[in-house]
Amino acid sequence: MTTTNRNVTMQVPQELLGDLQAFLAQLQVAAPMVAPAPAAPVELEPMVVGEPVVAQVRQVINHRVDDEGGWSFNIMFTDNSTEWVVDDKCDCELKIGQYMASRRLRTAHLFCRVSTKDQASSTSTSLATQEAELRAAVEGGEQRIRVHKLSESAYKRMPPKLADLGTTAVGGDSIYVWRVDRLSRNICTTLSWVEELSARGVHLVAHSEGLTYRDNKLAFIQGILDAQKEAALLGQRVKMSYKHKLDRGDEAVGTLPWGKKYHRIMSADGLSTARKMVVDHPSEIMLVRRVKGSKVEPATMASTLNREGITKRGRKWSVGMIKAIRKK
Numbered sequence: 001m002t003t004t005n006r007n008v009t010m011q012v013p014q015e016l017l018g019d020l021q022a023f024l025a026q027l028q029v030a031a032p033m034v035a036p037a038p039a040a041p042v043e044l045e046p047m048v049v050g051e052p053v054v055a056q057v058r059q060v061i062n063h064r065v066d067d068e069g070g071w072s073f074n075i076m077f078t079d080n081s082t083e084w085v086v087d088d089k090c091d092c093e094l095k096i097g098q099y100m101a102s103r104r105l106r107t108a109h110l111f112c113r114v115s116t117k118d119q120a121s122s123t124s125t126s127l128a129t130q131e132a133e134l135r136a137a138v139e140g141g142e143q144r145i146r147v148h149k150l151s152e153s154a155y156k157r158m159p160p161k162l163a164d165l166g167t168t169a170v171g172g173d174s175i176y177v178w179r180v181d182r183l184s185r186n187i188c189t190t191l192s193w194v195e196e197l198s199a200r201g202v203h204l205v206a207h208s209e210g211l212t213y214r215d216n217k218l219a220f221i222q223g224i225l226d227a228q229k230e231a232a233l234l235g236q237r238v239k240m241s242y243k244h245k246l247d248r249g250d251e252a253v254g255t256l257p258w259g260k261k262y263h264r265i266m267s268a269d270g271l272s273t274a275r276k277m278v279v280d281h282p283s284e285i286m287l288v289r290r291v292k293g294s295k296v297e298p299a300t301m302a303s304t305l306n307r308e309g310i311t312k313r314g315r316k317w318s319v320g321m322i323k324a325i326r327k328k
Contacts, residue, residue: 057092060099071144073099087144093168101170106143109165109175110134113150113182127151130178137207138176158189166193171201180206180223187228191221249275258312258325259284291325298322 061082062074071087073096090096100107112130127149138145150161162184169175175197177183184190194204194213204213206223213220242253256262261281267274287310294301302317312321 057095060092060095063099063103063105069139069145087146093164097168097170097173100144101172104172107169107173108138108141108143108145109169109173110138110145110147111150111162111165111175111177111182112147113152113159113162113177115151115153125178130182133178134176134207138174143174158184158193163193166197166202169197169200169202174203174205176205176207178206179208180211180220181227181230183224183227187221187224190224194220245276251276251278259288288325291322298326 056077056079058076058078058080060073061076064072064074064084066072072084073087073090074082075085075090075092075095076082097107099105110131112127112134114125114127131147131149135145135147148161148165150159152159152161165175184193197204198213204220205211206220209219209223211220211223245253252262256278259281260278261284262276263279264276265274266272291301296304298319301322302319305311305317311317315321
């Protein structure tokens with residue numbers, strides 16, 4: 001990918017101005033023109049980096065690639081037994097990273113993220129669309145390709161799955177994202193994360209914007225700033241919407257607990273909502289009674305409900321969901 005440096009005028013929230021200038025000084029890059037811009041306060045949380053669980057794996061001793069580009073690894077376990085395991089089933093990314101580094105082999109990590117259910121089903125930003133575009137950008141080479149998908153907000157913190165990816169990536173690997181804002185929208189944790197990866201020789205690429213962190217640091221940082229500002233503005237709009245609903249007399253706003261639903265009270269002309277009341281959700285209450293009254297194991301109950309096509313507000317049932325209902 002051919003990239004060029006470009007002049008960037010950065011719009012920086014006032015409260016982050018000092019931290020960002022100090023960060024850029026550490027990078028030894030030319031300080032950009034900085035114009036303070038107001039933004040909503042952001043609650044910062046520390047980046048959590050955890051080592052993936054390695055189930056009885058001692059080391060990776062060999063690999064092979066099939067005709068379709070699929071990778072498998074010869075795994076040695078702690079009892080000295082060995083087994084060929086396909087890449088997606090290995091669950092020992094740190095060990096694989098060590099093996100790949102020792103053989104000077106490279107991995108292209110494709111990180112695809114959406115924040116909402118609507119984005120997940122959108123043809124423009126869906127996980128499937130992001131994966132297809134990123135695969136087209138990297139396929140054809142000899143490197144290993146790993147796809148990481150996440151449906152989760154990344155406003156208040158670095159998603160643990162993304163932090164773990166940074167831990168297991170080794171020098172020479174690449175991390176591709178569709179846009180810079182698919183990374184975390186929290187500038188403080190994200191800047192530290194991308195700089196640490198860059199120092200280790202891991203390449204970060206924002207595909208649709210044609211940016212690499214190594215060659216376009218200021219533009220890359222501006223993309224993170226823009227993402228945080230956009231998220232802050234969205235948060236403000238949500239708070240204003242909630243305030244409007246409470247002011248008109250709604251009993252509650254946002255997602256209701258399981259077993260409750262909203263009942264809409266219409267205006268006198270019947271054209272708009274006057275307010276919303278919280279009432280019992282009969283079908284959910286009946287399901288709660290069924291789950292609590294059953295003596296079968298949580299895993300069996302979850303499988304039964306999923307097989308019957310019954311969802312928990314659009315989500316498949318899990319063992320944890322069943323246990324949570326039985327504890328209440």
